[in-house]
Amino acid sequence: MNCPACNNEMKALSVTGVKVQACEGSCGGLWFEWREIKKLKDRIAGAGAVLLHVERAEGVHIFRDVQHPCPHCIHSLLYRHCFSREFHYEIDQCAKCAGFWVDVGALSGLPLQSPTEKDRQKAAAYFKNLFEKNLKPQHLAHPDTHEAAQTIHQLYRFFTPPTLFPAE
Numbered sequence: 001m002n003c004p005a006c007n008n009e010m011k012a013l014s015v016t017g018v019k020v021q022a023c024e025g026s027c028g029g030l031w032f033e034w035r036e037i038k039k040l041k042d043r044i045a046g047a048g049a050v051l052l053h054v055e056r057a058e059g060v061h062i063f064r065d066v067q068h069p070c071p072h073c074i075h076s077l078l079y080r081h082c083f084s085r086e087f088h089y090e091i092d093q094c095a096k097c098a099g100f101w102v103d104v105g106a107l108s109g110l111p112l113q114s115p116t117e118k119d120r121q122k123a124a125a126y127f128k129n130l131f132e133k134n135l136k137p138q139h140l141a142h143p144d145t146h147e148a149a150q151t152i153h154q155l156y157r158f159f160t161p162p163t164l165f166p167a168e
C-alpha cells in the first residue's frame, strides 16, 4: 500500500494487535482501516505511542492544499477533517471505506517517558489547537462530524503518552 500523501510504500505495523500502515522514512503519516479503529476503545491510553516515533525524512512536502486519494479504495479522495499549518498536522478520512489518514505533525518525536516541561507545553499547545479550535466546533455541528471528532479523540488517546494527553 502506497502513502496517499507522498506515494512512498508504507510499512505494515501491528501495535498491541492494531494494524497500522506507516509511511516510514518519508512523511511519517499513518493509515488506519476502520476495523482497526474499532479496536481502539479497548486499548489502554498511550498503547500506540511508538507510532509517534515513526522515522520521517526531512523536508518531505505533502501538499496540504491538495486532496489525497484513499490508499485502500484508490479512486476515492480522502475528506479532510482538520489540519493545522502551525502544528503541521492533518487528519483525513475516506468517505467510502471510513479509513483514517493521520499526519501527527509537530507531536512526532516527543519522548514516550519523562517528558520535560517544554515537551508538555508543546503538547498542550498542540492539543489546544486540535481539540478546542478544530474539533470542538465539529462536535456540535452534525452527527457525522460528531462521530469523526470522537474517533479522532480515540486515535490520539491511543498514540499519545498519557503524561502528554490533556485531562478529560
Ligand SMILES: [Zn+2]
Pocket: 003, 004, 005, 006, 007, 008, 023, 026, 027, 028, 029
Ligand atoms: Zn508519506
Ligand SMILES: [Zn+2]
Pocket: 070, 071, 072, 073, 074, 076, 094, 095, 096, 097, 098, 099
Ligand atoms: Zn477508502
